[in-house]
Amino acid sequence: MTQHTEFILIACTDPVLVPEAAHAAAATRREVIHVTDPRDLSRYAPDATAVIVDSSTAAHIAATARQSRIYYVAPEPGPIDYEAALRSRAEQAFILPAESTQLLQALARDTEHKQKHAALRIGVVGASGGVGASTLAAAIARCASAQHGTALLIDAISYSGGLDLLMGLESAPGARWPDVSLGTGVIDAHDLISALPNTPDGITVLSAARSTVETPFRLEPDAVERMVTAAGQGFDVIVVDAPATGIPHTLDLAVVVCAAEVRSSAAATEICAELKSRGASFTVALRHRGWSGLSARDIEKITGGDVAAEIPHLKALTKTTEVAGLPVSLPKKLAAPARTLLSAAGW
Template identity: 40%
Template sequence: MLVAVADPLLHPEVTTIVAATGRQRLDTTEPAEITRHGHRASALIIDPETARGLGASQLRVPVFLVHPEPGPVDWKLAMAVRAEEAFILPAQAPELLRALGRGEDPTEPDAATVTVCGAVGGAGTSTLAAAIARDRGTCVLVDADPCSGGLDLLLGLEDSLGIRWSDLDFTRGQMAASELLKALPRAGDGPRVLTHSRGDLGRAEIAPEQLVGAIDCLRGHASVVIDSPAHGEGFEVACEASDLIVVVVPAEVRAAVSAHALVGRLQAKRHRVIAVLRHRGWSGLDRKDVEELANVEVVAEVATVARLHKKVETAGLPARLPATIARAAKKVGEALAA
């Protein structure tokens, strides 16, 4: 839960109420930080001083405006920040507590959102994304690339029952996370998968509001790993909603130069970015070279795995991942927890 309260009298009142919900609290009054963390919060509690600096909220989370006694409520400001409700504290503390308690309780409070993209095509992004998803407990692997062959093929799920992107419409309202998790196809005891329909010919790019809707629905109930191209509106909203962005960089000069431009754009927006170095055949660069060229920390390296392509083609990604890929997924998990 995000607390954006600068008023020294209001802040302790709000922290007491949040503590009563049993949910984790993050405090910040910086507009950039509110925007960065707001998408991952279950709610935003904000006071007038901070709200005036924030402007119209673009966050898709419940916003509650709080005023100190004796009030009154600034309803014009409440409308400007798109607040669901406004309260005067401490007099209306019970009402705020009830408002915060609405909706589905989080079942996975440590769930995180990770976006995985390639510095160039053919970097092995989907394979690494699937490996990271397998390492995240309750997790949904999201196929956000309209030009991909489909994550269901990668995982051998093309004949599995379950809903696909074409079955969902988050623009008509939110659905319960528990319902979505039950309806998605699943790779054995591994991640659930949200991908395209096999017969969905001429598919368009996933609408940003659809992607955000899926992430919002699952927040607090499952980790989300997004396999995305490194461009487009969908990529932008995925990055905004992510705790970490993983760039897969082949150990080659042109790939490292491309990564430098991509990482620079992401870091300019204050996103957390790490890289995984991919050796595909002959490698012209080593780890240190790529870190210097791309200006990003390389947390793991993935070697070429003989015969993996054949296994994926005939039976999907094996249940027991090659050690080099499994280690890279673990390293990403460690970076996420740091």
């Protein structure tokens, strides 16, 4: 096998799953490699076109196959451990042999669309209220769009008021979270772009909805995880405005927005500790508000995270966004840190 050979990696240990997965993979006429040793997984997974995992290898694959399409499989009669599947960054999950045909179809779609790449997935979480996490998330999406990338901006915070307001799309037609039915599998980007509101500069926005009456809809972290995973092949960048209590596992980078203040830094420390414990890639964005009592070096010592960008206090921006939404032409002092964070994520 040369470096340029396309292959499917089977990373399963279950004796029922291995032959079924191998049969489906072989039908694509690609080279098939089966390994289970962690050292071999680390060697092969980064270059695989697709990786088929089970419960025994899911956690390890999540950290190594960052650019590969991952499929989680479980033996009959099931059920599928969806928590493990999400942690593995799997796009779809199948019960074998009952759903061998569906697995083959998914692998075949990979063959047809082999030039596509997974979206860069960035989560932005505020360590405290009013630090501008939503604004930064929107700015990152706007910078990606300005650099000719397709961007999906996801509002993952219940009772957020709606990112459509921030983006000036409150009157725009299109689906909001309560209207979205995820179903199973990969979401077609063209369908999503058609269904959701889009900004004039091409950002697709999945926003919370607003209502004056009680509704049964509740935005659950699982729905956000599934959306990030399912939409991953259709966009260049996915940016999630996430709550501290529901940071998606399926991220390439989590950005913790921390004010240069004691209480905000204390909260950021807990968030960074959680991200560190799960092995997530994260960085800190330092927000200077009206008064800053801590420096970037102070924040790094307190939180244990690296400060990748600093955002100054922009007095006029609050009124501008309140009246007309976040401007398409971002203030330079907001665009610069947003571009820095895009670069830190691998853009």
